[in-house]
Amino acid sequence: xxxxxxxxxxxxxxxxxxxxxxxxxxxxxxxxxxxxxxxxxxxxxxxxxxxxxxxxxxxxxxxxxxxxxxxxxxxxxxxxxxxxxxxxxxxxxxxxxxxxxxxxxxxxxxxxxxxxxxxxxxxxxxxxxxxxxxxxxxxxxxxxxxxxxxxxxxxxxxxxxxxxxxxxxxxxxxxxxxxxxxxxxxxxxxxxxxxxxxxxxxxxxxxxxxxxxxxxxxxxxxxxxxxxxxxxxxxxxxxxxxxxxxxxxxxxxxxxxxxxxxxxxxxxxxxxxxxxxxxxxxxxxx
Numbered sequence: 345x346x347x348x349x350x351x352x353x354x355x356x357x358x359x360x361x362x363x364x365x366x367x368x369x370x371x372x373x374x375x376x377x378x379x380x381x382x383x384x385x386x387x388x389x390x391x392x393x394x395x396x397x398x399x400x401x402x403x404x405x406x407x408x409x410x411x412x413x414x415x416x417x418x419x420x421x422x423x424x425x426x427x428x429x430x431x432x433x434x435x436x437x438x439x440x441x442x443x444x445x446x447x448x449x450x451x452x453x454x455x456x457x458x459x460x461x462x463x464x465x466x467x468x469x470x471x472x473x474x475x476x477x478x479x480x481x482x483x484x485x486x487x488x489x490x491x492x493x494x495x496x497x498x499x500x501x502x503x504x505x506x507x508x509x510x511x512x513x514x515x516x517x518x519x520x521x522x523x524x525x526x527x528x529x530x531x532x533x534x535x536x537x538x539x540x541x542x543x544x545x546x547x548x549x550x551x552x553x554x555x556x557x558x559x560x561x562x563x564x565x566x567x568x569x570x571x572x573x574x575x576x577x578x579x580x581x582x583x584x585x586x587x588x589x590x591x592x593x594x595x596x597x598x599x600x601x602x603x604x605x606x607x608x609x610x611x612x613x614x615x616x617x618x619x620x621x622x623x624x625x626x627x628x629x630x
Contacts, residue, residue, distance in 0.1 A: 346563060347524070357548055357561040377605060383407075385462040387424035395469045395494050396459050397615065399427040402474030402500075402601070403441040403531065410473055410601065417608045418433075423615070425464055428455040431531050439599075441475050445534040445541055456483075456492055469495040469615055472602035474568060475535060477501025477559070484552050495556040497614045499601045502568040503576055504546060505537030534569040537573075551578030558614035560607055561599070562586040567597040590625035605630065 377513055381472025382399075389396055395413050397418055401410035407427040430451040431443040442450065456468055470480045470493055483489035484496065526533040534541035557576055563585060565571040575583040586593050586600060586607060595604040609627035613620035 358421060363595055366537065369550045382411070382425035382427060384424070387463065389424050389463055389465050390422055393616065394423075394465060395467050395615075396424040396426055396463050396465050397502075398452075398456060398459060398468050399425065399469050400470060400472035400476030401427065401429070401441060402472070402476045403431075403535070404439045405473065405476070410436075410476070413603050413605075414471070414601065414611065417605070418612070418615075421612060424465075426455075426459050428452065430455075431475075432515050433529070439462070441527045442531040444530040445475070445479050446482060446486075448531065449487055451479060452483050453487045453489060456489065460492065466494055467492055467494045467611040469493065469497070471499070471611055471615075472496040473499045474506075474597065475531070476500060476575075477544075478493060478503050478580050482541075485545070485553055490552045490554050493555055495558065497558045497560070497574075497611055498574070499560050499607060499611070500562060500565055500568050500597050501559060501574050502535055503550065504573040505539070505542050506535045506567050507537060507569045508567055534613055537553070549578065550576040551581060553580075555580065556614075556617075558610075559583045560610055560614075562595050562597070562600045564594060564596040565600075574581040582614070586610075589623045590627070592625055593628075604628075 350528070399411045401407060407429045411427050415425050415427065429440050431441040431448040432560045436442065456531045459467070461469055473479055478501045480489065480496055481503070484493060487530060533539060557578060557580060559574055559576055559581070561571045561574045561584070563571055568574050586595060589610060590606045593604065593606050595607065600607050606623060606625065609630055610623045614624060616623065
C-alpha cells in the first residue's frame with residue numbers, strides 16, 4: 345500500500361480529519377520553508393535566559409509550521425530557540441508525529457543533546473503542543489531527560505489521551521479499525537485513552553522530581569478532550585485554563601499554539617517565573 349494510503353486509511357477510520365486542525369490551512373513545507381532566527385546553532389544563551397528552548401510540534405505538525413508564531417515571539421525576548429521534527433513515517437513528508445511515541449521520545453533525547461552540545465547549556469526548557477506536550481514526559485521519565493530539562497510547558501497536551509470529542513469511543517464499533525491504526529500510524533494509536541503507551545507513561549504518577557511543569561489548556565479544545573484530562577498532578581505543576589486568563593479568548597486546539605499571544609505570554613511566564621507579569625486579554629497586544 346502506498347504510504348499516503350497507509351496514513352489516510354486510519355485517518356478515515358478515526359474521522360481524524362478533525363485532528364488536521366493541528367496544521368494551518370496554508371502550511372509551509374517543512375523541508376523547504378525559509379525561516380530565520382531559530383535553530384541558530386551559533387546562539388549562546390544569555391545570563392537572563394540561560395536555558396535554550398526546544399519546541400516540540402504536535403501530531404501532523406512539523407518543526408516549522410507549528411512555531412511560526414511562538415518561535416519569533418520567544419526569540420524577540422532573548423531566548424535561543426530550537427525545534428525538531430520527530431515521528432516521521434517513511435514516504436510521508438511534512439506531516440510528522442505519526443511514528444511510535446517512545447521512538448519519538450528517543451529522537452527528542454538526541455536533539456536535546458545536540459542543542460546542549462552546541463550552546464554549552466547544561467539544561468534546556470521544553471515547550472510542546474498537543475502530542476509534543478505529552479511525549480516529552482516519556483523522555484523525562486524513562487530516557488534520562490529529567491537531568492537535562494528545567495521546565496516542560498505543554499500547550500493543549502494530550503497527557504491522558506485524545507478522544508477527539510469522543511470520536512475514539514466509536515472504535516470498538518468498527519471491527520479491525522483500532523488494529524489498522526496501530527499497524528499504520530502507531531503514533532495515533534498511542535494517543536488513544538487507555539493505550540499501552542499511556543498506561544505506562546502515567547503509571548506511578550504524572551511527573552518526575554526536578555522538572556517544573558506547566559499545562560495551558562483551552563475549554564474549546566476539540567482534540568485533546570475532555571480538556572481537563574490535559575492537566576497533570578504533582579508537586580511542581582501549574583495547570584492553567586486559558587479562559588481564566590482571558591475569558592474572551594476563543595482559541596481551540598490549533599489557535600492556542602499557533603497564533604494566541606495570550607498563550608505566548610503565559611509560556612514566557614512559565615519559562616521565566618521570576619520575571620512573570622500578569623497574563624490578561626491585554627497580553628494579546630503585548
